[in-house]
Amino acid sequence: MAADTASGPHQNLREEAALRRLTMLAAGEATETEVFAAVTAEASDLLAPAHVQILQAAGREELDRAVARLVVEAGGPGRATCVPVVVAGETWGGLVAVAASGRPLSTSAAASLSDFAELVASAVAARRAGNELRSLAEQQGALRRVATLVAQGAEREQLFEAVAEEISRILGVKAISLVEYDAATGMLTQKAATHGGRAAVPVGGRWPVDSSPLAAAIVGAGVPARVDDWSEAPGQVAARHRDEGFGQAVAAPLVVGGSIWGYVSAYAEAGETLPPGCEVRLADFSHLMATAISNAQVRDELRELAESQGALRRVATLVAQGAEPRAVFTTVALEVSRLLGVGAVSLISYDASRQMFTKIFGTHGDRSPVPDGVTWPVDQCPEGELAIRTGRPARVDDWSSIPGDVAAKHREAGFGQALAAPIIVDGSIWGHMAAYGEAEEILPAGCEDRLADYTNLMASAIANAQARDELRGLAEQQGAALRRVATLVAQQASLSAIFDAVAREARHALDVPRVDVGRRHEDGDVTLLGSTAVSDLRRPDEFSACGRCVTAKVIESARAARIDDWSVLPGPDASAAASEGFSSVAGAPIMVDGEIWGVIVVLADKLLPADTETRLTDFTHLVASSISNVHARNSLIASRARIVTASDETRRRIERNLHDGIQQRVVAVSLSLRAVRAGSSLPAEARAGLEKVAADLDSLLEDIRIFSQGLHPALLSRSGIGPALRALGRRSPIPVSVSIAPGPRLSEPVETAIYYVVSEALANAAKHSRAAGVIVTLTLDPGRVRVTIADDGAGGARLAGGSGLIGLVDRVEALGGRFLLESPPSRGTTITIELPLAPDPLAPAADL
Amino acid sequence: MSLSCLLVDDSEEFLVSAAQLLSLQGVQVVGRASSGDEALRLVRRLSPDVALVDVELGDEDGIELARQLTSSGSPAIVILISVRDRNELTELMAGSGAAGFLRKDALDARAVTELISSRRQSAAEPADGR
Numbered sequence: 021m022a023a024d025t026a027s028g029p030h031q032n033l034r035e036e037a038a039l040r041r042l043t044m045l046a047a048g049e050a051t052e053t054e055v056f057a058a059v060t061a062e063a064s065d066l067l068a069p070a071h072v073q074i075l076q077a078a079g080r081e082e083l084d085r086a087v088a089r090l091v092v093e094a095g096g097p098g099r100a101t102c103v104p105v106v107v108a109g110e111t112w113g114g115l116v117a118v119a120a121s122g123r124p125l126s127t128s129a130a131a132s133l134s135d136f137a138e139l140v141a142s143a144v145a146a147r148r149a150g151n152e153l154r155s156l157a158e159q160q161g162a163l164r165r166v167a168t169l170v171a172q173g174a175e176r177e178q179l180f181e182a183v184a185e186e187i188s189r190i191l192g193v194k195a196i197s198l199v200e201y202d203a204a205t206g207m208l209t210q211k212a213a214t215h216g217g218r219a220a221v222p223v224g225g226r227w228p229v230d231s232s233p234l235a236a237a238i239v240g241a242g243v244p245a246r247v248d249d250w251s252e253a254p255g256q257v258a259a260r261h262r263d264e265g266f267g268q269a270v271a272a273p274l275v276v277g278g279s280i281w282g283y284v285s286a287y288a289e290a291g292e293t294l295p296p297g298c299e300v301r302l303a304d305f306s307h308l309m310a311t312a313i314s315n316a317q318v319r320d321e322l323r324e325l326a327e328s329q330g331a332l333r334r335v336a337t338l339v340a341q342g343a344e345p346r347a348v349f350t351t352v353a354l355e356v357s358r359l360l361g362v363g364a365v366s367l368i369s370y371d372a373s374r375q376m377f378t379k380i381f382g383t384h385g386d387r388s389p390v391p392d393g394v395t396w397p398v399d400q401c402p403e404g405e406l407a408i409r410t411g412r413p414a415r416v417d418d419w420s421s422i423p424g425d426v427a428a429k430h431r432e433a434g435f436g437q438a439l440a441a442p443i444i445v446d447g448s449i450w451g452h453m454a455a456y457g458e459a460e461e462i463l464p465a466g467c468e469d470r471l472a473d474y475t476n477l478m479a480s481a482i483a484n485a486q487a488r489d490e491l492r493g494l495a496e497q498q499g500a501a502l503r504r505v506a507t508l509v510a511q512q513a514s515l516s517a518i519f520d521a522v523a524r525e526a527r528h529a530l531d532v533p534r535v536d537v538g539r540r541h542e543d544g545d546v547t548l549l550g551s552t553a554v555s556d557l558r559r560p561d562e563f564s565a566c567g568r569c570v571t572a573k574v575i576e577s578a579r580a581a582r583i584d585d586w587s588v589l590p591g592p593d594a595s596a597a598a599s600e601g602f603s604s605v606a607g608a609p610i611m612v613d614g615e616i617w618g619v620i621v622v623l624a625d626k627l628l629p630a631d632t633e634t635r636l637t638d639f640t641h642l643v644a645s646s647i648s649n650v651h652a653r654n655s656l657i658a659s660r661a662r663i664v665t666a667s668d669e670t671r672r673r674i675e676r677n678l679h680d681g682i683q684q685r686v687v688a689v690s691l692s693l694r695a696v697r698a699g700s701s702l703p704a705e706a707r708a709g710l711e712k713v714a715a716d717l718d719s720l721l722e723d724i725r726i727f728s729q730g731l732h733p734a735l736l737s738r739s740g741i742g743p744a745l746r747a748l749g750r751r752s753p754i755p756v757s758v759s760i761a762p763g764p765r766l767s768e769p770v771e772t773a774i775y776y777v778v779s780e781a782l783a784n785a786a787k788h789s790r791a792a793g794v795i796v797t798l799t800l801d802p803g804r805v806r807v808t809i810a811d812d813g814a815g816g817a818r819l820a821g822g823s824g825l826i827g828l829v830d831r832v833e834a835l836g837g838r839f840l841l842e843s844p845p846s847r848g849t850t851i852t853i854e855l856p857l858a859p860d861p862l863a864p865a866a867d868l
Numbered sequence: 869m870s871l872s873c874l875l876v877d878d879s880e881e882f883l884v885s886a887a888q889l890l891s892l893q894g895v896q897v898v899g900r901a902s903s904g905d906e907a908l909r910l911v912r913r914l915s916p917d918v919a920l921v922d923v924e925l926g927d928e929d930g931i932e933l934a935r936q937l938t939s940s941g942s943p944a945i946v947i948l949i950s951v952r953d954r955n956e957l958t959e960l961m962a963g964s965g966a967a968g969f970l971r972k973d974a975l976d977a978r979a980v981t982e983l984i985s986s987r988r989q990s991a992a993e994p995a996d997g998r
Contacts, residue, residue, distance in 0.1 A: 679924070679951065679952075680879075683951045684879040684881060684882055684951060685881055687882060687951050687972045687973050688879070688881040688882045688884070688885040688886075689885070690973050691882070691885040691886055691888070691889045691972070691973070691975060692885040692888060692889070694889050694976070695885065695888045695889040695892050698889065698892045698893060699892045718973065721951075721973055725951070725952070725953060729953075729956070734952075734956075735952075735956055735957065735960060738929075738960065739959050739960045742959070743958070743959030743960065746958070746959060747955050747956050747957075747958065747959070750955045750958070751953075751955050
């Protein structure tokens with residue numbers, strides 16, 4: 021190892037040493053900024069007197085423009101060169117070398133730069149993957165805090181303030197606004213602003229939507245918007261924005277109950293930019309926040325009703341207290357029955373197809389044509405049919421011609437007119453409430469409207485219960501599920517373990533019988549990677565027919581998809597799928613680096629709820645970030661291994677050249693000299709001079725021999741690790757006992773790593789330990805080799821400082837191994853390394 | 869009677885200077901070979917007393933050549949030579965059938981003669997330099 025410093029003129033050795041230091045830095049705790057600073061310092065040092073800098077650019081074009089400018093400033097082509105840094109297939113920026121004045125750029129500068137550029141790319145990718153995981157965890161935490169506020173019945177103002185603050189914290193952006201939009205008037209209201217007095221509009225203030233370019237974009241398109249340049253924006257709001265020193269702004273809509281409720285926006289200081297990916301993260305988070313707002317809104321509506329309509333107060337209070345829906349239904353039915361003075365009131369829910377009705381509760385007692393909990397077809401409920409058709413309250417006067425058992429029983433039980441008011445939850449008909457008059461009784465006009473008041477309340481109660489369930493589902497079940505999976509990812513579990521966990525957790529959170537995780541291959545084939553039903557599959561590597569059908573749909577549209585009706589699908593898969601017994605199947609794409617990497621599929625034996633695809637998306641995000649994380653980790657491991665291997669290759673080449681060239685020639689010269697000494701009768705003076713030259717030559721040969729041995733163990737590949745370690749032991753000035761477990765030859769990188777570690781450890785023992793002896797032991801465990809080097813010397817060795825061990829740690833870790841140093845003062849030093857026998861750092865990624 | 873010797877090495881410079889030195893010291897250098905095939909052919913034809921064989925013969929393995937020479941029925945004694953230290957090669961040379969090892973810079977007639985006479989004294993035992 022001493023050769024590292026001795027071979028100063030070798031530029032490539034210096035580059036490898038620099039790359040190795042940087043890789044270790046990047047793999048450790050260093051921040052991106054620290055890594056970048058170290059890269060520019062090392063690369064500048066290597067290419068001196070040229071100066072190296074890192075440019076960050078949004079895409080190739082911007083990079084090319086920046087480089088063109090630099091080339092002009094540097095004095096023309098050949099005076100500056102750039103190697104792009106490509107992360108996830110996109111140009112992230114570039115590494116630029118600019119020649120010092122008066123000196124040309126070295127011809128190998130671009131080649132050297134590209135190694136450093138790869139390292140920067142790895143560091144950026146690794147940091148990104150880590151950030152994604154962290155942001156998921158942060159989002160879950162923020163959502164939980166907001167959900168807690170909602171559950172505690174916080175005031176809306178307080179809730180909005182909390183939402184804005186959580187978003188500010190998650191994005192790391194100081195200025196966040198929460199804005200409500202009134203579609204009827206086209207006015208916006210500032211509901212919360214984390215930037216207080218600097219907000220363009222104070223909290224509670226209103227302004228028209230067309231006076232802000234950001235608001236206009238959001239409300240017009242309903243998708244995240246961005247405004248970079250405010251200099252030309254007209255109007256007072258934009259002027260205030262500029263005057264307060266704000267620049268770039270992004271916003272994401274808050275969609276509540278299917279329409280735009282408002283938006284959240286983030287503002288950068290003038291001249292600065294918002295963090296990368298700000299729009300996407302804002303959009304992700306605003307989706308979750310919309311649910312919280314929706315819940316708060318529902319409760320606010322309930323509260324308003326309770327305050328304005330005394331008769332409904334008891335019910336509304338019940339609902340607001342979060343009473344069981346069944347208790348609410350009973351109370352409502354009894355209240356309505358009493359208030360309207362009708363014979364009976366019933367509450368009826370529909371299935372998703374609105375073909376079947378289920379009676380939830382009725383006040384008929386034993387006069388009821390249909391017992392509670394019974395389901396019957398729509399054509400035997402004329403008032404419900406009418407309510408569905410018109411979407412408005414309906415009245416059926418004449419039952420005499422209505423067919424079916426239910427109508428017959430209605431007549432027999434002595435009921436006459438029927439009123440129904442639809443219960444509309446989130447824009448679609450959930451069911452209806454019906455009131456039945458006695459036979460021959462004419463119910464007063466306006467009864468429908470009063471009924472409708474109650475059904476609005478019922479809708480609120482149902483929406484509230486649903487929103488609460490949804491929130492609880494997200495924040496508790498799914499949050500916990502995602503956290504468990506995220507923990508696995510953070511623990512660097514194998515991908516198959518992660519996929520199995522994702523399938524299991526998704527099955528539990530979504531309450532379906534089966535979840536599959538599929539991998540899409542380049543040939544379009546999809547294979548099963550994780551499933552909650554693998555043991556049920558005859559061929560576990562293949563998807564179910566249902567899975568194939570929905571996957572095809574997902575891949576075709578590149579978005580979540582579902583199939584609820586198999587009868588309309590063409591093709592052989594569809595008939596096979598229909599026979600598998602799943603009635604509703606949904607899938608969502610796992611997007612990695614902009615491509616569909618795979619699909620998560622849920623299979624249910626009943627109709628999946630409408631939000632299934634949305635909830636699946638949380639899992640696909642997690643799987644995608646796991647994969648990105650593994651990608652980044654593998655690429656870092658692979659680049660470390662590549663650097664180590666390349667360095668070994670260089671050392672081997674130099675050793676070979678040294679041996680075949682210089683060493684042989686010096687020996688030949690030395691022998692010739694001895695021939696001269698042996699053959700001639702020289703004057704004593706000349707003989708003494710020759711003796712001196714011969715001694716110098718011997719000493720030179722010895723130096724070359726030591727240098728060459730340190731450079732590369734030339735005969736290791738031929739003799740194997742055992743003989744090579746014994747040879748090291750013989751060279752050591754301290755007695756060394758070497759014990760090698762018998763076994764097959766180890767792979768070359770593993771042997772080389774072991775050789776260097778033992779060599780360095782023995783050199784250290786000789787230099788520092790004052791030990792009487794060293795024991796080197798090599799043992800084989802299944803799949804692993806362990807080597808210990810133990811001396812009985814002074815101890816106190818450290819990895820830091822000039823021990824030369826730190827480079828070995830990197831070499832061992834690059835092969836996926838572990839390095840352990842134990843060196844308590846005065847109790848000897850023991851170094852233990854463990855290496856996998858098949859050091860293929862890409863092995864776990866083979867199925868990626 | 870002077871000792872007859874075959875030099876086997878892929879370095880021409882070494883062959884020249886070693887032959888020069890050994891000749892001056894009274895050894896009769898009967899041939900030089902730079903490959904295994906050439907060495908086997910010359911041993912058969914010239915029947916030297918000793919063959920000095922480089923451990924690393926270009927891409928060929930000098931130790932394997934030593935094995936072939938000593939098991940070929942030829943009476944030639946084989947001595948392995950290298951610019952490397954004996955320490956690096958001990959295990960590799962085990963069982964090669966060579967009478968011993970000399971570092972190239974320590975090559976001279978007396979060292980060669982000593983290895984040959986010690987081999988002749990213990991003719992039946994393998995000497996692998998361990």
